[in-house]
Amino acid sequence: MTHYNHPRELTARAIAACTALADAGFPVNNQTVLLAGVNDDELVLEALFRGLVRARVRPYYLLQADPVRGTGHLRTPLDRGIQLMSRLQGRLSGIALPKFVCDTPGGRGKVPLGPDYVVSRAPGRTLLETFRGEHVEYVDPAP
Numbered sequence: 001m002t003h004y005n006h007p008r009e010l011t012a013r014a015i016a017a018c019t020a021l022a023d024a025g026f027p028v029n030n031q032t033v034l035l036a037g038v039n040d041d042e043l044v045l046e047a048l049f050r051g052l053v054r055a056r057v058r059p060y061y062l063l064q065a066d067p068v069r070g071t072g073h074l075r076t077p078l079d080r081g082i083q084l085m086s087r088l089q090g091r092l093s094g095i096a097l098p099k100f101v102c103d104t105p106g107g108r109g110k111v112p113l114g115p116d117y118v119v120s121r122a123p124g125r126t127l128l129e130t131f132r133g134e135h136v137e138y139v140d141p142a143p
Contacts, residue, residue: 002030002057006039007047015055022056029060032098034081035074042087049088049096059098064113066103078102078113086115090131 002018004010021028030052032039039045049059062085065075085100101110119127119135126138 001060002028003032004030004048004052004057005032005035007044007051010048010051010055018055018057028057030057030098031061031063032059033063033065034076034084034100035065036076038074040076040080040084042084042091045084045088046091049092049098053093053096059096061110062098062100064100064102067105082113082115085113086131089115 004014018028032045032048034040039048045062052059062081064078064081065071067075081100085097088097100113102113103110117129119129121127124140124142126140128136128138130136
């Protein structure tokens with residue numbers, strides 16, 4: 001598991017190390033912490049995640065920053081992370097799009113967060129919203 005937070009960290013040396021691990025047969029994943037003023041921008045995250053995939057590293061987690069004393073200036077609201085994931089949904093392939101998670105306080109585990117693409121539900125029918133904002137009805141198969 002690597003830990004890159006910004007595309008500038010993907011130096012030639014870092015990419016060579018990741019490539020060497022991948023060439024040796026190790027699955028290489030990355031976890032990124034969402035940081036205010038550092039990477040809380042869709043273009044920065046897109047560049048990071050695309051760069052990781054080029055280096056044969058799977059963007060695995062985008063983590064909400066933990067509430068640690070002295071780091072409050074780096075924390076973003078949960079809604080910002082959800083908004084960023086919504087914007088990245090149509091820009092990145094599935095392999096380049098990490099899960100946005102909040103590691104809950106007290107060691108209660110990671111909770112995946114994301115935009116809700118379900119607009120409404122009725123028996124046998126679900127109205128979905130695409131990343132483009134289009135509403136599409138999905139019809140379930142008959143039981």
